[in-house]
Amino acid sequence: MSPTAKETKKRPLSPSWDPWDPWYTRSQKGRYELTSVEFTVTQLCNLRCEHCAVGETLVEKEGVALPVESMIRRLDEVETLHTISITGGEPILNPRVVKETIRPLLRYAQSRGVYTQLNTNLTLPLSRYEDWVEDVDVLHISYNYRDAKDFHRIAFEKYGKDVPLKTGEALYERMVENAQALSKAGVFVSAESLLSPFTAPHIGQMHRDIAEMGCRRHEVHPLYPSDFAQGMEMISLQQYRETVTHLLDNRDPDVWVLFGTLPFYPCSDQEEDRDLWLRLHREENVTVRQDPDGRNRLNVNVFTGDVIVTDFGDVPPLGNVKRDRLVDVFARWLDHPLAEQHHCFCEQARCAGPNILVSQAYYSQWNFQKRQAQVAVFNKKAGDQQASE
Numbered sequence: 225m226s227p228t229a230k231e232t233k234k235r236p237l238s239p240s241w242d243p244w245d246p247w248y249t250r251s252q253k254g255r256y257e258l259t260s261v262e263f264t265v266t267q268l269c270n271l272r273c274e275h276c277a278v279g280e281t282l283v284e285k286e287g288v289a290l291p292v293e294s295m296i297r298r299l300d301e302v303e304t305l306h307t308i309s310i311t312g313g314e315p316i317l318n319p320r321v322v323k324e325t326i327r328p329l330l331r332y333a334q335s336r337g338v339y340t341q342l343n344t345n346l347t348l349p350l351s352r353y354e355d356w357v358e359d360v361d362v363l364h365i366s367y368n369y370r371d372a373k374d375f376h377r378i379a380f381e382k383y384g385k386d387v388p389l390k391t392g393e394a395l396y397e398r399m400v401e402n403a404q405a406l407s408k409a410g411v412f413v414s415a416e417s418l419l420s421p422f423t424a425p426h427i428g429q430m431h432r433d434i435a436e437m438g439c440r441r442h443e444v445h446p447l448y449p450s451d452f453a454q455g456m457e458m459i460s461l462q463q464y465r466e467t468v469t470h471l472l473d474n475r476d477p478d479v480w481v482l483f484g485t486l487p488f489y490p491c492s493d494q495e496e497d498r499d500l501w502l503r504l505h506r507e508e509n510v511t512v513r514q515d516p517d518g519r520n521r522l523n524v525n526v527f528t529g530d531v532i533v534t535d536f537g538d539v540p541p542l543g544n545v546k547r548d549r550l551v552d553v554f555a556r557w558l559d560h561p562l563a564e565q566h567h568c569f570c571e572q573a574r575c576a577g578p579n580i581l582v583s584q585a586y587y588s589q590w591n592f593q594k595r596q597a598q599v600a601v602f603n604k605k606a607g608d609q610q611a612s613e
């Protein structure tokens with residue numbers, strides 16, 4: 225299993241090159257372009273995590289997917305495509321999905337030099353990953369646990385029937401062993417933690433566990449208040465600040481820490497939030513990713529063909545791959561009032577505005593179109609990233 229062949233063809237992922245970040249297109253071209261397409265390839269999953277962003281759509285038995293060739297024809301029309309993400313459910317639970325949808329999409333991406341990410345809970349036998357994982361640039365997992373007991377509670381919270389603790393423990397151990405084995409084999413494993421009142425106090429330990437598993441990147445996001453997680457308590461902004469600061473003070477410097485959908489902005493009236501923004505842009509091996517959803521990415525459901533902006537299920541599908549070109553759907557979204565409200569842009573602060581769900585959860589009183597960054601992270605003359613007040 226060698227990832228080196230593909231890495232020689234593509235610029236390796238690093239804190240200075242994250243092709244999922246819409247920042248590059250927006251800052252270089254002055255507009256958003258569709259560079260990223262996410263496919264929901266299954267609605268089956270062996271878990272029912274309490275934080276699942278698609279939990280309500282999971283099923284016991286699913287229908288027939290649209291032919292992958294029709295998806296690929298739509299991708300062919302996207303000249304600006306840089307990344308493809310594959311998500312579920314658990315994408316590799318059903319071998320038929322791997323064979324008929326995932327492998328052709330990965331092969332297509334390889335042929336175009338497009339980066340790929342696959343989201344998995346990594347709890348299936350290692351052999352189920354081995355014959356295709358070398359075609360994946362990022363293997364994305366969730367990690368919100370201190371131990372197997374936490375995993376058992378979180379993964380089966382919404383299962384609808386009792387699952388023995390030893391079943392949960394076995395799956396947790398397999399996930400850890402798989403992450404270790406795949407990382408050792410050179411796979412880029414990126415582990416995501418969702419900050420919630422439960423996970424925030426333990427972020428230091430979770431980060432150490434992620435580093436020990438050999439993961440190259442630790443992604444940190446707020447718990448998204450959608451779907452299964454709609455009723456869950458959100459972390460306060462003060463707790464969020466303290467958690468981010470604690471992680472920065474105690475992180476493993478060799479693990480890339482990526483903050484996504486961050487609820488702090490350089491236009492904040494709070495000095496501590498502006499300072500935090502600056503610190504995040506000064507630290508080595510730490511990045512803040514601008515929100516891809518609706519800025520460079522659309523999601524396609526391979527069963528219905530519906531196209532949506534991920535995580536924002538309140539907006540009805542914006543189109544359907546059976547009749548619409550993806551670039552046309554994306555253009556339609558950019559004209560949507562919700563997109564217009566949240567697509568502010570402050571170049572010198574390296575900020576392209578908030579994630580819609582995060583803005584609604586924490587900043588419902590703010591009009592982002594009327595705000596302006598009060599700090600800068602770029603020295604324009606040098607063209608460098610350099611944090612300053």
Ligand code: SF4
Nearest residue numbers: 491568569570575577
């Ligand atoms: S881009 Fe928007 S959120 Fe970011 S600093 Fe400017 S006004 Fe604030």
